[in-house]
Amino acid sequence: MKNFAELTMLLESKGIKPSLQRLLLLNYMNSCHVHPTVEQIYADLAAQGQALSKATVYNTLTLFVKKGILRIVYLDNNEARYDILTNDHGHFVCECCGAIYDEPVEFDQLNLQFPEAGSIRQRDIFYRGVCKRCKDKG
């Protein structure tokens, strides 16, 4: 949880001018951990009375990704999902209810060898299946 002053500092530390729209989006993403789609983000902010245009949502999310604040999660070729970059973690995707769970992963301790890699910028792990909740329901 960060307040607006802290969010402003985060943006400035990344060389991003903290406009109202950018702060609203960063604040939203900072407290939303369900890996929302653009549509969800846009609708939620509109429901709060903060109507940014959808173009701004796209532009700003793309800017945040470029600056290393967010990452995009591509689960299917429908809508992209956005995830605030905190500590590294993996994802478990329930193919029944669609939920995306963050799961702790210590990438450095996996000792993965990628012989073709010159340098690594991002590490992603996705497991897919049925989550416990759905499994219990049968």
Add this chain to the structure above:
Amino acid sequence: MKNFAELTMLLESKGIKPSLQRLLLLNYMNSCHVHPTVEQIYADLAAQGQALSKATVYNTLTLFVKKGILRIVYLDNNEARYDILTNDHGHFVCECCGAIYDEPVEFDQLNLQFPEAGSIRQRDIFYRGVCKRCKDKG
């Protein structure tokens, strides 16, 4: 490398009727390891004089995915990529040249804990960065 008799048997073992189009696609995917897009698959087969309609390419790839012959690799929200399912492996994606490298990964030895998972159907690991070839070029 499998011949057409073996590919036919593979399809039948999955409950898929081995039509000419399905065999051509399976044969192509069986010997193509660059994770091609639909467009590439369609163009390559057309260039070989085997013109399937694009709808058939889509339909058949989707069928193969459903039957566990292929998996889809979602790298970005542009075109999906298709990968023949052999032994488990990870992927390294070069953000410079776009190449996708298969990398050996022993998933069972990673000892990953996914507390929310009831059952796991598919495991994916993606690392992204710059490949050695691009890095050497500077």
Add this chain to the structure above:
DNA sequence: ACATGAATTTAGAATCATTCTAAATGCTAT
């Protein structure tokens, strides 16, 4: 304050991968 120019936001058009639809073709069994 005010004007100027740059950055940001915006609405709507354009793009394009994928899915849908409905017709055509090909197979199988009687």
Add this chain to the structure above:
DNA sequence: ATAGCATTTAGAATGATTCTAAATTCATGT
């Protein structure tokens, strides 16, 4: 042969994303 079903097909429809060009906001110098 024929009926019935599966498969293939072309083209239209869909929809997330990107593009474009105009409007607005912001910062700076006078």
